[in-house]
Amino acid sequence: MSKGVLLVNLGSPDSTDPKDVKKYLGEFLMDPRVIDVPLWARTLLVKGIILNTRPKKSAEAYKKIWWDEGSPLIVLSERLQKKVADRTSIPIGLAMRYGSMNIKKGLQELHDKGVNEVMIIPLYPQFAMATTETILVLAEKLQKEYFPNMKLIDVPAFYNKPEYINVLSKSITEKLEGIEYEHLLFSYHGVPERHIRKSDISNGNCKMDGKCCFKKGSEQHKFCYRHQCEMTTVQVAKKLGLKNGTYSTSYQSRLGFDPWLKPYTDRTIERMGKEGIKKMAIVTPAFVSDCLETLEEIAMEGEEIFHEVGGKEFTTIPCLNDRDDWADLLANWVNEWVAVKTQTA
Numbered sequence: 001m002s003k004g005v006l007l008v009n010l011g012s013p014d015s016t017d018p019k020d021v022k023k024y025l026g027e028f029l030m031d032p033r034v035i036d037v038p039l040w041a042r043t044l045l046v047k048g049i050i051l052n053t054r055p056k057k058s059a060e061a062y063k064k065i066w067w068d069e070g071s072p073l074i075v076l077s078e079r080l081q082k083k084v085a086d087r088t089s090i091p092i093g094l095a096m097r098y099g100s101m102n103i104k105k106g107l108q109e110l111h112d113k114g115v116n117e118v119m120i121i122p123l124y125p126q127f128a129m130a131t132t133e134t135i136l137v138l139a140e141k142l143q144k145e146y147f148p149n150m151k152l153i154d155v156p157a158f159y160n161k162p163e164y165i166n167v168l169s170k171s172i173t174e175k176l177e178g179i180e181y182e183h184l185l186f187s188y189h190g191v192p193e194r195h196i197r198k199s200d201i202s203n204g205n206c207k208m209d210g211k212c213c214f215k216k217g218s219e220q221h222k223f224c225y226r227h228q229c230e231m232t233t234v235q236v237a238k239k240l241g242l243k244n245g246t247y248s249t250s251y252q253s254r255l256g257f258d259p260w261l262k263p264y265t266d267r268t269i270e271r272m273g274k275e276g277i278k279k280m281a282i283v284t285p286a287f288v289s290d291c292l293e294t295l296e297e298i299a300m301e302g303e304e305i306f307h308e309v310g311g312k313e314f315t316t317i318p319c320l321n322d323r324d325d326w327a328d329l330l331a332n333w334v335n336e337w338v339a340v341k342t343q344t345a
Ligand SMILES: C=CC1=C(C)c2cc3[nH]c(cc4nc(cc5[nH]c(cc1n2)c(C)c5CCC(=O)O)C(CCC(=O)O)=C4C)c(C)c3C=C
Pocket: 010, 011, 012, 013, 025, 033, 034, 035, 054, 058, 071, 073, 124, 128, 130, 131, 189, 190, 191, 192, 253, 255, 286, 287, 290, 291, 292, 293
């Protein structure tokens, strides 16, 4: 077998033109693992309502964070891909779940290089139906349809792997060196609570009551996004020696009127400012690359909310992006997998 890797991130529109944003959002939000209602209802909601109003507003937001080279999420993912490729000896591809750099193209490029065993690495530390699962399901479908002789290997969520926690903790320490802060907020992308129930393999284990996601036992939490986010916070807090009450977890970027994971980030930032916190820092561990949700929603909107209610210093910690130690870590996982071949060949 000839091995290769496909790194997969979420994707971005081709440009900040509302037409491109509409096309991208259409593909993203029509994914049944993102808006998980029956097709007729999803079509009505997405094509009948959201796509008529949101693209213009989202395009304005994208304009605020767009770089000369393109979408930060794509550019940063490409830089990471290059660094991982420099540290490994097999082809390292990059694809996006939505948009032009799609998974089919990514698999095709690897196939054209003679690769017939692909390790799929979703660039998400925590498992979610709307991210990891949709990538793996689509990759498998494409493999069956177009690449019947290709074998796909999945990488489990790495939300609690010590080496990942080390790199994330180091990125926080480096940014906060010499900076005073009273509270460190860990803000994760939210999902509707319903998604947690749907992915709950223990049938009802997850009560979202603030207790069950802290229970020991990895098997029942294998697909619990909430547990995995909470555990990333717990592990990093332990590593950094943070005292109880000086850090917390919240969830951002909700869409629609269903209940999403709580507490909500915007309300948490507001509450903290109102309670008299003057200096806060915020880290966004559900994202490995800075993107609209970190650069605009947190670094711009979040800061504005904090200042409006009396907060003074709002420090945002960059995502892992193309940090050398993050590229080293991914490359180590790849090289360990490559070594298995050598031993069994
Ligand atoms: C952990 C990662 C993510 C989860 C889980 C997730 C779930 C999720 N997202 C939406 C709706 C939107 N997300 C948008 C942007 C966006 N989402 C993620 C990651 C996760 N989403 C990223 C990295 C980005 C930024 C992309 C970029 O180009 O920078 C957007 C578009 C932006 C906007 O219009 O606000 C929407 C919409 C849902 C509904 C959902 C789970 C059900």
